[in-house]
Structure formats: structure tokens, C-alpha cells
Amino acid sequence: MTSVPAADGTPVRGCGPGGSRGDSCVEVAARADAAHVRDSEVAAGPGPAVAPGAWTLFLTGVTSGRARGG
Template sequence: MSTSDELNWFKSSYSGSQGDSCVEVAHRPDAVYVRDSKEKEGPRFAVAPTAWVDFIRYVAF
């Protein structure tokens, strides 16, 4: 991903206001990116959108 392809990150609605255990997600047509909001320049991972949907369905139940 080039620097011109900036991601629009958003914090999970389940993250607390205390600043701990926060997860941020960014959606692109080809992938969903996940990172720790406390480590904005740290590691992140990407999964296929279909895998993300499967994960959300799994954790929702």
C-alpha cells in the first residue's frame, strides 16, 4: 500500500474510554486492516473481507 492510500481507521464501539484494549479497523475493497489503537505506527494485519465477515459472525454469537 502506498502512502497515498491512507487508511480511515475507526475504533471499536466496544472499546472503553479508559484507553485500554482498543482495537481499530480500516476497510478497503481488497482487505480489512486491524491494529492496536495504542500502537498506531506498530504492527497491523490484514484479512480478506470475506474472512472478516466470517470472524464477525463468529464473535457475534
């Protein structure tokens, strides 16, 4: 995992080169107002801003194993 500042100085966390398993990766800039998510290969592209409560629920689901990819 790497941490690089966004243009506004907000730390952005994401995978190192090649992704976590050599595939796709997302980067997240967690701010007080929202978690800003972007594709690591399209850093300048659009990405969703997720409300803090929704981001917390998402992370809880992922870390508990309740959210599984298909």
C-alpha cells in the same frame, strides 16, 4: 467508537479514549482488498491485513456469540 482517517484517507474505526471497557482496543480500516487491523495504542505499528471473506466470517461469529474470548 471513533472514526479517524488513516494516512491514506481510509476511515479507521475503533474505540474512544480508554477502550471499550477501559482496557485494550483495536482499530480497523476496512478496504475493498482487506480489513487492516491495528492496536489502538500502537497506531504506527504493524498489524494484520485480513481478507474480506475472512473478516466477514469473523464478524459474523462475534456478533452471533459463537466467537468467545477465553
